[in-house]
Amino acid sequence: MIKKTGLSLALLFVFTAFAPKEEGMFPLSELDRIDLKKAGLMIPIEQIYNPNGTSLVQALVRVGGCTGSFVSDKGLIITNHHCAFSAVAAASDPEHDYLTNGFIAKNRELEIRTSIKARITESYRDVSAEVLKGTSPDDPAGRMEKIAANIEALEKEEKEQHPELLIEVSEMLQGQSYTLFRYRELNDIRLVYVPPRSVGEFGGESDNWVWPRHTGDFSFMRAYVGKDGQPAEYSEDNIPYTPKRYLPINPAGVKENDFVFILGYPGRTYRNQPSQFLTYQQDYLLPYISRWFDYQIRQMEELGKGDKELEIAFASRIKRLANTAKNFKGKMQGLQRTDIVQQRKHEDEEMQMMIAADPKLNAQYGKLFPEIDRIYTEKLKTASRDLWLGQVFGSSGLMYAAGYVGDAQDTWKNSEKGAKNEFLEKLKSNAGNFARSYGIAHPELEKKIIKALLMDGVRLPEDQRPAVLELFASAKAPEESINKFVDEAWEKSVFTNRAEVLKMMEEKPEKLMKLDDPFIQIASGLWEQLKAYQLAEKARQDELSILLPQMVQVRQMYKQSNFLPDANSTLRFTYGYIRGYYPVDAEYHEPFTHIKGILQKASSEGDYFLEDYLQTLLGTEDPMSVVCFLYNLDTTGGNSGSPILDAHGNLVGVNFDRAYTATINDFAWNEEYSRSIGVDIRYVLLVMKKLGNADHLVSELIVSR
Numbered sequence: 001m002i003k004k005t006g007l008s009l010a011l012l013f014v015f016t017a018f019a020p021k022e023e024g025m026f027p028l029s030e031l032d033r034i035d036l037k038k039a040g041l042m043i044p045i046e047q048i049y050n051p052n053g054t055s056l057v058q059a060l061v062r063v064g065g066c067t068g069s070f071v072s073d074k075g076l077i078i079t080n081h082h083c084a085f086s087a088v089a090a091a092s093d094p095e096h097d098y099l100t101n102g103f104i105a106k107n108r109e110l111e112i113r114t115s116i117k118a119r120i121t122e123s124y125r126d127v128s129a130e131v132l133k134g135t136s137p138d139d140p141a142g143r144m145e146k147i148a149a150n151i152e153a154l155e156k157e158e159k160e161q162h163p164e165l166l167i168e169v170s171e172m173l174q175g176q177s178y179t180l181f182r183y184r185e186l187n188d189i190r191l192v193y194v195p196p197r198s199v200g201e202f203g204g205e206s207d208n209w210v211w212p213r214h215t216g217d218f219s220f221m222r223a224y225v226g227k228d229g230q231p232a233e234y235s236e237d238n239i240p241y242t243p244k245r246y247l248p249i250n251p252a253g254v255k256e257n258d259f260v261f262i263l264g265y266p267g268r269t270y271r272n273q274p275s276q277f278l279t280y281q282q283d284y285l286l287p288y289i290s291r292w293f294d295y296q297i298r299q300m301e302e303l304g305k306g307d308k309e310l311e312i313a314f315a316s317r318i319k320r321l322a323n324t325a326k327n328f329k330g331k332m333q334g335l336q337r338t339d340i341v342q343q344r345k346h347e348d349e350e351m352q353m354m355i356a357a358d359p360k361l362n363a364q365y366g367k368l369f370p371e372i373d374r375i376y377t378e379k380l381k382t383a384s385r386d387l388w389l390g391q392v393f394g395s396s397g398l399m400y401a402a403g404y405v406g407d408a409q410d411t412w413k414n415s416e417k418g419a420k421n422e423f424l425e426k427l428k429s430n431a432g433n434f435a436r437s438y439g440i441a442h443p444e445l446e447k448k449i450i451k452a453l454l455m456d457g458v459r460l461p462e463d464q465r466p467a468v469l470e471l472f473a474s475a476k477a478p479e480e481s482i483n484k485f486v487d488e489a490w491e492k493s494v495f496t497n498r499a500e501v502l503k504m505m506e507e508k509p510e511k512l513m514k515l516d517d518p519f520i521q522i523a524s525g526l527w528e529q530l531k532a533y534q535l536a537e538k539a540r541q542d543e544l545s546i547l548l549p550q551m552v553q554v555r556q557m558y559k560q561s562n563f564l565p566d567a568n569s570t571l572r573f574t575y576g577y578i579r580g581y582y583p584v585d586a587e588y589h590e591p592f593t594h595i596k597g598i599l600q601k602a603s604s605e606g607d608y609f610l611e612d613y614l615q616t617l618l619g620t621e622d623p624m625s626v627v628c629f630l631y632n633l634d635t636t637g638g639n640s641g642s643p644i645l646d647a648h649g650n651l652v653g654v655n656f657d658r659a660y661t662a663t664i665n666d667f668a669w670n671e672e673y674s675r676s677i678g679v680d681i682r683y684v685l686l687v688m689k690k691l692g693n694a695d696h697l698v699s700e701l702i703v704s705r
Helices: 002-018 028-033 081-091 128-132 140-161 275-304 308-337 340-356 359-365 368-381 383-395 397-413 417-429 431-437 443-458 467-473 478-492 498-507 518-559 595-601 612-619 660-666 681-691
Strands: 060-063 066-070 076-079 118-126 166-173 177-186 188-194 219-225 259-264 572-577 581-584 587-589 592-594 626-631 643-646 651-658 676-680
Touching: 028 118, 060 076, 066 259, 076 651, 081 188, 081 219, 081 308, 128 140, 128 177, 140 166, 140 177, 140 518, 177 219, 259 651, 275 308, 275 340, 275 368, 275 383, 275 443, 308 340, 308 660, 340 359, 340 368, 340 518, 359 518, 368 383, 368 518, 383 397, 383 443, 383 518, 397 417, 397 431, 397 443, 397 498, 397 518, 417 431, 417 498, 431 498, 443 467, 443 478, 467 478, 467 518, 478 518, 581 660, 592 595, 595 612, 595 626, 612 681, 626 681, 651 660, 651 681, 676 681
Parallel strands: none
Antiparallel strands: 060 066, 060 118, 066 076, 076 219, 118 177, 166 177, 188 219, 259 572, 259 643, 581 587, 592 626, 626 676, 643 651, 651 676
16 A cells, blocks of 8 residues: 555656646736646745735836846846847947947946836736727727727726826737736836846857757846836936835756746737638748848848948847747748648638537527638738738838828828818827838948839739839839839938938928929839728728637637637736757757857857857856756747746746747647747856856845745
């Protein structure tokens, strides 16, 4: 009996340690769905989220599009190096190259001001009934307008009750459930410590979305408030923010199969979409955007060679585009290697059969899937053109400005005499928004982008090619014709002088209304097509706003279970274990990397560049000191910078990436291939102490006991 009991306990331990976890980016309201104690959590769930008291949630902060966490009672925030990248680039110049060399503030007076804003989730409540009040499924466009009006009224009413807070209503399940979130927004965030780029970005694009990783992707910022303790704009008189909760550090780290969890602000997932959505992603969006972004990156890298100022100016844009491009390539690979699309199609077909077999369901949902298919069939007919149109005005600030002004000219010319002046006043009032979308980073880059975009337009299928491009398409050498047009137009156009155009917008908009500019001739026709596409797309989305909630209802019946809402940049919880995996047959990836791996990769140039003095310093450390680790948590974009917490709620790492196979987490999660990557707190501390001479910051951190 004793032997059997011992064996049973041993088997139970093995099963618990290696049992697959369930998929989930859980909203705080869904935490009671999980048996976290059984999963391995060693603290009460109320310590994670407690609506009536302090909890770990109050140590979490959304910084820009990333997540961060407070790690001291003096407003110190830890997040990723890449989340601070734009702020560091903005503070850098050839003389103070913080991007390359890193930055450390030896005291608070030397901390660098940024434009980053941070927000803390204070509380939330379900407002689904209030948002959906008065809506009708028989009027898709009217329903969306009513939902928008209800949300606006709710946010206004809540703001009147809590003027000190930021109020947002977020859609959780499309067309079905809505949550009102109350946030405290902090407007004075400063850079404190950023390691050298060779540490914070070690491996560059070669290792981006790849395991094994050896990247010290972390940074520190500090939040400040006014002397009254309330959020305030930057001032030298501001004081460090005192958070209600901050995270203690566990310097011992974790080991394989340990329970860990993450709180963070994941961006967008698309797991409750029909199979046609995945087809659109696989065949159109992912390949086009990744190819186009790669082109822009190549041009910026070429132009930036040997020009430090230009290299710094392009750095943030290159990083942003490269991250997306590689992510999209990973998604394409994932969709090709897995059966996600076919599985979703199979499920859709089985749900249609289930509906057809039940007269009651058929009466209610019989047209559901045919209608979804009709909408996507229409969308896919012009998908190549529509994606291209979006990039014409999204990638070129000059084309955006020319299209915007050309469209305004048409409206102004067709306005009644008395309405012309009123229209000009509206133009003036919108000058700020116009300026934000109108930028020319570098003349040669802008010209290359416009030429490439026009050539891509010429290559569109003939039945999708805009008429304004026929002049180029019919030329003997279309590319030469385009290059000649852009070069000549550049010399004549007022839009190459951004400052002059903005001055006219604010002071003499009537001059803009009379401009005869070569870029307007091209851009205004394309702008009209873009507006037509946007109207058609809005109509499609209005219809889908009725159909997709119905599809979710059918899917719940089909699977006989409830769904978690897709991620939407609101606070989520995910849990799992430290685990390696097999990305392909016979190739196992261990869950930890070490300093010896950095030294093996280190080079005097390229993505693995590491300064000699850093190689020497790291060479004196234990070669088996941990750098990064893998875990099977459910994460996506926006989880960058999320704290990785052990079973006791102590900080053991900072999430910064996913493995290449896990880029399709946005569409589906799977225990076999979904792995996320974090920098180990042990490496963070080592870099701070040995490479950064940041003992004053290390002493500010609270070590768990």
